[in-house]
Amino acid sequence: MKEQVSPQFLDRRSYRRKRLIDAARLLPLFGAVLIFQPIPLLFIPSGGGAVTLAVYLFVLWLGLIVSAFLLARRLGRNAAAD
Amino acid sequence: MLSFNILVLVATLYVGLLFGVAWAADRRARRGQLGWMRSPVVYTLSLSIYTTAWTFYGAVGSAVRNGFEFLAIYLGPTLVFVGWWWLLRKLVRVGRSQRITSIADLLSSRYGKSAMLAVIVTLLAVVASTPYIALQLQSVARSFSAFASRGGTGIDPPDVNVTAFWLAVGLAVFTILFGTRSIDVNERHHGVVTAVAVEAVVKLVALLTVGIFVVWGIAGGAGDILQRISAADLNTASASGNRWVALTFLSATAIICLPRMFQVTVVENSDERHLETASWAFPLYLFLMSLFVLPIAVVGLAELPAGSNPDLFVLTLPIAHKQEALAMLVFLGGFSSATSMVIVAAIALSTMVSNHIVMPLWLRMRRPTAEISGDVRDVLIRSRRLSIAAILALGYGYFRFTGGSEALASIGLIAFTGVAQMLPVLVGGLFWRGATRRGAIVGLLAGFAVWAYTLFLPSFEGSWLMSADTIANGPWGIALLRPQGLLGIMGVDPLVHALVWSMGVNTVLFILVSLVSFPSPLERMQGVQFVNVFEHSSGQGPKGNVAVEADDLLVMAQRIMGNVTALRLFREVAREQGKGDGLPDPTPEFVDRLERELSGTVGAATAHAMIGQITGGTTISVEDLIAVADEAAQIMEHSAQLEAKSRELARTARQLQVANEKLRELSIQKDSFLSQISHELRTPMTSIRSFAEILRDSRDLSDEQMRRYSGIILDESIRLTRLLDEILDLSVLENGQVTLERATGRLSEVIDKAISATVIPGQDARLKINVSEEADKIEITTDLDRLAQVFINLVSNARKYCDARDPRLQIRVGRDEDRIVIDFIDNGSGIPERHREIVFEKFSRLSDASAAGSAGLGLAISREIMRNLGGRIEYLPGQGGAAFRVTVPVSPPEPSHGVN
Numbered sequence: 006m007k008e009q010v011s012p013q014f015l016d017r018r019s020y021r022r023k024r025l026i027d028a029a030r031l032l033p034l035f036g037a038v039l040i041f042q043p044i045p046l047l048f049i050p051s052g053g054g055a056v057t058l059a060v061y062l063f064v065l066w067l068g069l070i071v072s073a074f075l076l077a078r079r080l081g082r083n084a085a086a087d
Numbered sequence: 088m089l090s091f092n093i094l095v096l097v098a099t100l101y102v103g104l105l106f107g108v109a110w111a112a113d114r115r116a117r118r119g120q121l122g123w124m125r126s127p128v129v130y131t132l133s134l135s136i137y138t139t140a141w142t143f144y145g146a147v148g149s150a151v152r153n154g155f156e157f158l159a160i161y162l163g164p165t166l167v168f169v170g171w172w173w174l175l176r177k178l179v180r181v182g183r184s185q186r187i188t189s190i191a192d193l194l195s196s197r198y199g200k201s202a203m204l205a206v207i208v209t210l211l212a213v214v215a216s217t218p219y220i221a222l223q224l225q226s227v228a229r230s231f232s233a234f235a236s237r238g239g240t241g242i243d244p245p246d247v248n249v250t251a252f253w254l255a256v257g258l259a260v261f262t263i264l265f266g267t268r269s270i271d272v273n274e275r276h277h278g279v280v281t282a283v284a285v286e287a288v289v290k291l292v293a294l295l296t297v298g299i300f301v302v303w304g305i306a307g308g309a310g311d312i313l314q315r316i317s318a319a320d321l322n323t324a325s326a327s328g329n330r331w332v333a334l335t336f337l338s339a340t341a342i343i344c345l346p347r348m349f350q351v352t353v354v355e356n357s358d359e360r361h362l363e364t365a366s367w368a369f370p371l372y373l374f375l376m377s378l379f380v381l382p383i384a385v386v387g388l389a390e391l392p393a394g395s396n397p398d399l400f401v402l403t404l405p406i407a408h409k410q411e412a413l414a415m416l417v418f419l420g421g422f423s424s425a426t427s428m429v430i431v432a433a434i435a436l437s438t439m440v441s442n443h444i445v446m447p448l449w450l451r452m453r454r455p456t457a458e459i460s461g462d463v464r465d466v467l468i469r470s471r472r473l474s475i476a477a478i479l480a481l482g483y484g485y486f487r488f489t490g491g492s493e494a495l496a497s498i499g500l501i502a503f504t505g506v507a508q509m510l511p512v513l514v515g516g517l518f519w520r521g522a523t524r525r526g527a528i529v530g531l532l533a534g535f536a537v538w539a540y541t542l543f544l545p546s547f548e549g550s551w552l553m554s555a556d557t558i559a560n561g562p563w564g565i566a567l568l569r570p571q572g573l574l575g576i577m578g579v580d581p582l583v584h585a586l587v588w589s590m591g592v593n594t595v596l597f598i599l600v601s602l603v604s605f606p607s608p609l610e611r612m613q614g615v616q617f618v619n620v621f622e623h624s625s626g627q628g629p630k631g632n633v634a635v636e637a638d639d640l641l642v643m644a645q646r647i648m649g650n651v652t653a654l655r656l657f658r659e660v661a662r663e664q665g666k667g668d669g670l671p672d673p674t675p676e677f678v679d680r681l682e683r684e685l686s687g688t689v690g691a692a693t694a695h696a697m698i699g700q701i702t703g704g705t706t707i708s709v710e711d712l713i714a715v716a717d718e719a720a721q722i723m724e725h726s727a728q729l730e731a732k733s734r735e736l737a738r739t740a741r742q743l744q745v746a747n748e749k750l751r752e753l754s755i756q757k758d759s760f761l762s763q764i765s766h767e768l769r770t771p772m773t774s775i776r777s778f779a780e781i782l783r784d785s786r787d788l789s790d791e792q793m794r795r796y797s798g799i800i801l802d803e804s805i806r807l808t809r810l811l812d813e814i815l816d817l818s819v820l821e822n823g824q825v826t827l828e829r830a831t832g833r834l835s836e837v838i839d840k841a842i843s844a845t846v847i848p849g850q851d852a853r854l855k856i857n858v859s860e861e862a863d864k865i866e867i868t869t870d871l872d873r874l875a876q877v878f879i880n881l882v883s884n885a886r887k888y889c890d891a892r893d894p895r896l897q898i899r900v901g902r903d904e905d906r907i908v909i910d911f912i913d914n915g916s917g918i919p920e921r922h923r924e925i926v927f928e929k930f931s932r933l934s935d936a937s938a939a940g941s942a943g944l945g946l947a948i949s950r951e952i953m954r955n956l957g958g959r960i961e962y963l964p965g966q967g968g969a970a971f972r973v974t975v976p977v978s979p980p981e982p983s984h985g986v987n
Contacts, residue, residue, distance in 0.1 A: 026172060033170025040162050041332055055154070055321040056313050059381055062158055062326065066165060066374055073169045074367035081363050 022080070029076045036069045094234050094418065101419055102257065105282045105426075109265045113278035124277050125357045127364035133280045133351045134369045135287035137164060137342055138376050139219075140226035140425035141499040143290055146377060148398035150384035154322030159331055161377050163338030165370040171362050174343065175352065177517055179362055181620045182353035190349040190509060191439040197516040197617050198524035199610030205443035207528065208509060211535050212346045212439060213478065214543075215505030216432055220482030221489065222498045223425035224251040226398075230421050233399050234406070234414070248487060255483040258429045259476050266434040267471040279430060280355050286423035291375060293420025297401055298379020300413055301386050305404070312382045319385040333583045337500065340507040347428060350435035429479070437474035445470040489547070501546050504586055508534035511594040515601070520614040526601030534593025542585035545570045637670040640681060643697060648684065656684060760929060767810055771803040778803075813944045817929065820951035827870040827955065834907065835862035837871050838898060841878030845886055854886050855895045862900045865907060869975060873952045877960065880945040881911045881971055888969065889915035905977050910963060912970040923962045 040062075112124055123129065142160065149157040167175065187193045191212065195205035228251040265278045306312050325331065342348050356362070387400030395403060402421065405414040449466055512531055515522040544553040553570065561569040571581045573588055606614065637657075644653040660671040660680070671677055682698045778796040782788070788796075819825050838858055867874075885896045891914045899910040918926060929947045946960075953960045956975060963970035 029172040030170070033166045033173065036166050036169055037335075040166070040335060041327075054317045055319065055323050055381075056317040058155060058323050058326055059316060062155070062162075063374075063378070066162065066370070069165060069169050070367050070370045070374060073370065077363040077366050081360065 025076060025080050029080065032069065032072055032076065036065070039065050094231070094415070097415055097419070098422060101422065102261070102426075105285065106261065106264075108285050109261075109278035109282040111278075112281035113265065116277035124281055127358075127361040127368070129280065129284045130351075130356065130358075130361040131365045131368040131372065132284035132287035133355060134348070134365060135290070135372055135376075136283055136347055136351060136427045136431050137345075138290065138373070138424060139428040139499075140223050140421050141219075142376065143294065143421050143424040144226050144230070144398050144401055145499065146380045147384045147387065147400045148396070150321070150380050151388060151397035151400070153325045155326035156322075156330070156334060157380060158326065158377060159334035160338045161373040163335045163340070164342040165373060166335070167339045167342050168366050168369045171366040174514070174517070175362055175366075176359070177620060178343070179353050179356050179359055181517065181617050182356070183359070184620060185616070188354060188442060189435055189439045190344065190346055190513070191443050193349070193353075194509065194512055194516065194527065195443070197613055198512075198522075198527050199607050199613055201524045201528070202443070202447060204524060204528055204531070205439075207531055207535075209436075209439040209443045211508065211531065212506065213436055213481070214539075215502045216346060216436055217478075217481045217485050218489075218498045219502040220429055220432060220479065221486035222502075223429050224254055224482060224486045227251070227254055227422055227425045229396075229399065230402055230418055233402050234418060251483060251486055254425075255479045258426060258433070259479045261426070262430045262433045262437075262475045262479075263472045266430065266437070266475065267468050275355050275357065276434060279434065280351070283351070283427045283431060286427040287372070289416075289423045290420040291372065293416045293423075294376055294379065294401070296413060297405060297417055298382060300408075300410065301379065301383050301404060304410075305386055305390060305408065306382065312385070315385045315389065316381055319388060321381075321385075329583050330580050333580075333586050334500070337503045337507055337582075337586060340510045341503040344506040344509040344513065345503075346435040346439065346506070347432040350431055350438075354435075429482070433475045433478050436478050437471045440474040440478070441467060441470035445474065497546065500582055501542055504542055504582065504589065505535070505538050507586070508538055508589060508593055511590070511597050515597060516614075517617055519601075520611075520618045521601055522597070522614065523601045523604045523606040524610055525604040526597045526599070529600045530593045530597025533596045534589045537589040537592050538585060541570050541573065541588055542581065545581070637673050640673060640678070640698075641670065644681060644685065656681070763929070764814065768807065771807045771810075775800050775803045775807075810944075813948060817944055817948050817951060820948060820955055823955065825873075825955055827873065829868060830871050831866060831868040832871050833863065834865040834867050834900060834909070837867070837875050838862055838878055838909075841875045841882055844875070844879050845883040853894055854889065855893075856882070856898065857895065858898045859900050861902070862898070862909075865900060865902060867907060867975065868978060869956050873956060874975065877949040877952050877973060878909075878911075880949045881973070884945065885911065885913045885915075885969070889913040891915050891968070902977075906958070907975045907977060909973045909975070910966075910970060911973070912963070912966045913968040915968045917967070917969045918962065920964070923964065926962065927960075 115122070116124060142157075146157040146160070149160075181187065182193065185193075185196055187196060191205045191208035194208050195201050198204050225247075228247040231250045232247055262279075265282070266276055302309060302312050306315060342352075383400055383404065384397065387395070387397060387404055391400065391403060391407060402414060402417050405411075405417055446467060449470070508531060511534070512522070512527040516527070545558045547553065548555065548558070558570055560566065561572075566572075567574055569577075571584055572579075573584070576584065641653060641657055644656065648656070657671055660677050664671050664674070664677075666672070678698060685697065778800050782793060782796055782800075835858065842856055842858075882896065885894070889896070893914075895914045897910075897912045897914075899912065901908045901910075927946045927950045929944055950960050953973065953975070958973065958975040960971060960973050963972040
C-alpha cells in the first residue's frame with residue numbers, strides 16, 4: 006500500500022468535519038457505557054425504583070437520538086458543502 | 088361486537104390494500120419514477136421489520152415477566168444505528184460496490200467467493216430463521232383466536248393451525264408475486280419495500296393509539312401511570328447484570344446479521360445518505376414503539392383477570408374495554424408486523440437458497456448443455472418461488488411441531504443467538520485483512536455447533552433429538568458436557584451461557600485459524616476491496632438503476648461499436664418499442680441486448696462492467712476485473728500470434744524478393760551470356776564462311792592460296808571447337824556436374840606440366856619462369872589435371888598479357904596447416920583495381936588487342952574449377968604486377984562436393 010501523504014494542518018471546515026466524525030464514532034460507545042448503567046448503580050445504592058430506572062433509560066435513549074440527529078444533520082450539511 | 092367474519096374481511100381488505108400499494112410501487116419503479124420511494128423516510132420505515140409480531144405483542148409480555156429486559160432488544164439496535172459511522176456505513180458501501188445480494192453473498196464474496204461459506208451461511212440462516220417465521224405465524228394465529236374467543240358471536244374459535252396454514256399460504260403468494268417479479272442485478276424490490284413501509288406506519292400508529300388509550304383512557308394520565316409503575320412489582324434488576332448486557336449485544340448483532348435486516352439495510356438501500364437519516368430516525372421509531380410498553384404492561388396486569396396471556400395484553404386490553412375499532416387497529420398492527428417480517432425474511436432467504444444452493448446444483452447437474460441465458464433466468468425465478476414456498480412450509484412445520492407452546496420471546500432470542508454467529512466473520516471481514524476463508528468456515532461451524540448444542544436443541548425440551556435427560560445431566564451422564572452448563576459452569580442464564588460459549592469459541596477459532604492459514608490471491612484481493620472500501624469506491628449514489636439515460640448508453644455504444652452500427656441498433660430497438668425516430672427507452676431487455684452486442688466487441692466481462700457503470704453505478708468487482716484481465720490476455724495472445732505471423736510473412740517476402748533479384752540477375756546474365764556467345768561464335772563463323780565462299784567461287788586460285796585459305800578455315804574451326812569446348816566445360820563446372828578424378832602427386836610436377844603445355848612450339852619463349860623450390864616437397868591429393876588446367880591458364884595469361892620488357896613470372900608456393908597457397912606473380916603492369924573482379928567473369932577481356940585466340944573464359948573456368956576442388960582463386964593486389972593466388976586444400980574435398 007502506498008503511504009498517503011496527508012497535510013498536517015487542515016483548513017477549518019475539514020478540521021470541523023473530522024471532529025464531527027470523531028463525535029459520531031464516540032456516541033455509541035458513550036451510549037453503551039450509559040446503557041450498562043454505571044450511574045444508577047453508583048449513585049442510587051438501592052438501584053432505584055422502576056420509575057427512576059424507566060425515566061433514566063428513556064431520557065438516555067432520547068438523548069442519543071437527538072445527538073445522532075444533530076450529528077447526522079451537521080455531517081450531511083458539511084459533506085454537501087464540500 | 089366484532090364478528091370473526093368481519094375480522095377476516097378487514098384482514099383481507101388490508102392485504103388487498105398492501106397488494107395494491109406493492110403493485111403500484113412496482114409499476115412506478117419500472118417506469119423509472121422512483122421519487123419518494125427512494126426517500127430516506129421509506130428506507131427508515133422499511134427497517135422497522137426489525138419489530139416483528141414478537142416485539143409488537145411480546146414486548147409487553149416480556150415487560151410483565153422480566154421487567155426492563157424488553158428495552159435491551161431496542162437499545163442494541165439504537166447503538167448500532169447511532170454508531171452507523173463505524174459499521175453500517177462500511178457495510179452499505181461494500182454492499183453497493185460489490186453488488187451484494189445477501190449476507191451469505193457478502194461473506195462468500197469477502198472470503199474469495201467461497202461457495203462453501205455461502206452454503207454454510209445460508210443453511211445457518213435458514214435454521215435460525217425458521218423458528219422466527221413460526222413465531223410470526225403463531226402470534227397472528229393467536230391474535231385471531233383471541234378475537235374470536237372474546238367475540239361471543241356463536242362462531243367457534245377457529246383452529247389455530249388452520250389460521251396459521253392459510254396465513255402461510257397467503258404470505259407465500261404475496262412474497263412470490265412481489266418478491267420474484269424481476270430478477271434484478273441489485274435485488275431491490277420497490278413494491279415490497281413500499282408495502283413494508285406502509286405496514287410500519289400501521290403498526291406504529293396502532294401501538295401508539297393503544298398506548299394513548301391505556302394511559303389517558305383507562306389510567307388517569309401520565310402521573311397515574313408512573314405511580315402504577317412504581318407500585319407494580321417490576322423486575323428492575325433485569326436492567327443490569329450479564330443478561331442485560333448479553334441481550335443488548337445480541338440485539339445489536341441481530342440488526343446487522345439477521346438476513347431480513349441485511350436485506351433492507353444493505354441490499355434495498357438505494358442511497359448511502361439515507362443512513363444518515365436512519366441513524367436517528369430508526370432509533371426514534373424504536374423509541375416510540377417501546378414508549379407505551381410499560382404502561383400497557385402495568386395496566387394490563389391490574390385490569391385483566393389473572394392468568395391472562397401477557398403476550399396479548401396489547402390486544403386484550405382494548406377488547407376488554409369494548410373498543411372494537413381500536414382492537415381492530417391493533418390486530419392489523421400485529422398482522423402487519425408479522426407479515427412484513429415474513430415477507431422480507433422469505434425474500435432474503437430465498438435469494439440465498441436459490442443463489443447459493445439451488446443454482447449451483449442445477450448448473451452442475453446440467454453443465455454440458457448450460458449456456459442458455461434465458462433458460463437460466465427462468466430457472467432462477469422458479470427456484471426463488473420454490474424456495475419461498477419451502478421456507479414458509481418449514482416455518483409452518485416448525486409451528487405445528489412445537490405446538491406453539493413456548494413464550495414468544497425465547498424463540499426470538501434463540502434465533503438471534505444463531506445469526507449472531509455470523510458477526511465475528513462479518514466484522515473481521517470488514518476490518519481485518521488477515522481474516523481468511525478457512526478461519527471463517529471453522530469459526531462459523533464451531534459457533535453454530537455450540538449454539539445448536541447449548542441453546543437450539545435444548546429449546547425443544549427433550550422432544551426432538553436431545554433427550555430431557557441429556558439436557559439435565561449431559562450426554563451419557565457426563566456432567567461436564569451438560570448443554571446448559573459446559574465445563575461445570577452452572578447457575579448461569581442458559582442464553583448468556585450459550586452466547587458466551589458459542590461466540591467465544593467462534594471468535595477464537597476464527598482468529599486462530601485465520602492467523603495460521605494462508606489466503607488465496609482472490610481472497611486477499613477481496614480482503615483489500617472490503618477493508619479499504621472507502622479508498623476504492625466513491626460515495627456518490629447512483630442515478631438509480633432504472634433511470635438510465637438512453638443517450639449515455641448511445642454515447643458509450645458509439646464509442647465501442649462505431650457510429651453507424653450503434654445508431655442502427657438504437658433505431659431498431661426504438662422502432663420495436665414503437666417510439667419512431669426517438670431514442671429507445673432503456674428497458675432491461677434493451678440493456679441486456681446492448682450488453683450482448685457490446686460483449687461481441689469487447690468481451691462479456693468488459694461489457695458487463697461498462698453497462699454496470701452506467702446502469703448500476705457500482706464499481707467493478709474483482710471477479711469482473713479478473714474476467715476482463717482474462718479477455719485482455721486472450722486478445723494480447725491473439726495479437727502476439729498475429730505479430731509473429733506477420734513477422735514471418737515479412738521474412739518470407741524478403742526472401743522472395745532476394746530470390747527474385749537473383750533470378751533477374753541470372754536472367755540478365757544468361758541474356759548477356761547468350762549474346763556474347765553468339766558474338767564469339769559469329770566471328771570465326773564469318774571468316775570460315777567467307778573463305779569457304781572464296782574457295783567455291785574463285786576458279787583461278789593458286790595452290791598456295793587454296794592451302795592458305797583452307798588453313799584459315801581449319802584454324803577458325805579449331806578455334807570454334809575450342810570455344811565450344813570451353814563453354815561446355817564451364818557449364819559442366821558451373822552446374823557442379825563435373826567428376827573429379829583424384830590422384831596424389833607432387834606439386835612441382837603439376838606446375839612443370841603446366842609450364843611446358845603453354846610453350847607453343849616455334850614461338851619465342853620470352854617469359855622467364857621461376858618456381859620456388861618448396862613445390863618439390865609438397866604432395867597434393869586432388870584432381871591434378873584440373874589443377875594443371877588452372878595453372879596453364881595462369882601461365883599462358885602471363886605469357887600473353889605481361890607487358891614488361893623482360894617478362895618474368897614468379898611462382899611461389901606456401902603451405903598452411905591444411906591448405907596450399909600458390910601465387911603467380913608477374914612483373915607486368917598488373918590489372919587496374921576496377922577490373923580485378925571482372926577478370927573472373929565470362930567473356931571478359933580487358934583489351935581486344937591482345938585477345939588473340941581467347942574467348943575470355945579462362946579465368947572464369949579456373950574459378951569454377953577451384954570452387955569444385957574446394958579451393959579458390961583470387962587476385963592478389965600489391966605485388967608489383969598481375970598476381971593471382973590459388974588456394975587448394977591439402978586433402979580433397981568431400982566427394983559429395985563434386986555432386987552438388
